[in-house]
Amino acid sequence: MHPVKISLITVSYNAAATIDKCIHSVIDQDYNNMEYIIIDGASTDNTLQIVKKYHDHINLIISEPDKGIYDAMNKGISVATGDVIGMLNADDYFATPTVLKEIAGVFAANHNIDALYADLDFVKPNGKVVRKWRSGKYTEGKFNYGWMPPHPTFYCRKNLYDKWGNYRLDIGTAADYELMLRFIHVGKVTVFYLNKVLINMLIGGVSNKKSIALVKVLHFDMMAMYKNGLIFPPISLILKRLRKVRQFF
Template sequence: MKKPLISIITIVYNGIDTLKKTIDSIACQDYNGIEYIVVDGRSNDGTIDLIKANQSIISKWVSESDEGLYDAMNKGLDMASGDYVWFINSGDEIYHRYTISQMVDGFGDVFPDVVYGDTVMIDAEGSEIGERRLKPPVNLSWEDFRNGMLVSHQSILVSTKIAAKYNIKYRFSADYEWCLKALKAANSVHNSNQILSRFLDGGLTKQNIVPGLKERFDIMRRNFGLLPTVVRHIPIGLRFLKYVAINRRF
């Protein structure tokens, strides 16, 4: 069976300290069907020189001002020509060099519309600090997102046939809505049963936890209804507090 082309998209702004590890995690893959796209927000710290030095790995790149993270991600979507899009942003990494080949080997005869897996959290030095608080279910559907974003954005691949644009009305939680839309549109959802990414702790959403949660509540309200969303936030909040108390992080 023909192997899919994976469009991996990295968004970066002034990422001279984080981008190299991301590039290296893609460069080392033993899978040939990769289109690597970098969208830079007009960095001024040497990031552009780093991009230019790695053009043998980077298929397409652009450096220009944008209206925020999700506007930049939309630019990446416009540039993608693969069968799937996968966002591995600056500082994040593909889990190991065999990740993509092992994932694709599990597809079977038909390419699924959505592919997902697990995530490991890392610190700025690249050391693993533990698993993500929310775990992906064995069989994922859009309705599972009423319990929060059960799959990290860095560990979900979406077919370009159904991938929508990000709603830039949301500045911190448009990825939650994007994944929800993809799952709603999908005819087939595939659990890779593997860790797909290493996610750099302390990203944009975590740095803006309160406005991000407000946006996510609005998205949940529109998709699941006001009363069910309010009721669902009681156990979500209790689980969150328990996790923070035990792990001293969120």
């Protein structure tokens, strides 16, 4: 069985408070056939000093101004050489040391699978879980009912980006949602649900920050829905928000 090479991309900007834990969770992985790429947006704090401490474990470090998180992700995709690409945000970390091994195992054993997603926990800085995102198995048309997988758990074969394109910079905070909608709902790629928690996400991510008006977030979601042909976007938008409420416990 051909070993699957995973390209893991971390995008950072002034992430000194969290990136050490993120990188450690990568170093602790028990899967070696991977490349680790860090794309930094010219941080002005000591993010880069922290990153460079681990240069022996990082294949490529790029630090330069960019047009935001999704532009940086696109830069990472353009230089990635793996069979499969995934993103690990600077304020996220792997839930266990076996995550990449399990992801690679799914792709290696199932050559027809184009993409994979799993579950995610929202955590406080002390590690306490405050929200649980349980995706469930995808069935065709599920996006019409407000469903989406957690983007930090989304891994796909590199050739999907060649066929279906990268992250759109005109969709704002919904760029990750739009890309998965485009790949899965429109492109009908074969997707696999790994029924376990792969990622711990620190609460207060980009799309959840109070500085970003909710109306703007909803506008970007609606744009993504219309551009990818959902049946009735206003209903899908309402259901998508209700699904977030159900994540609390």
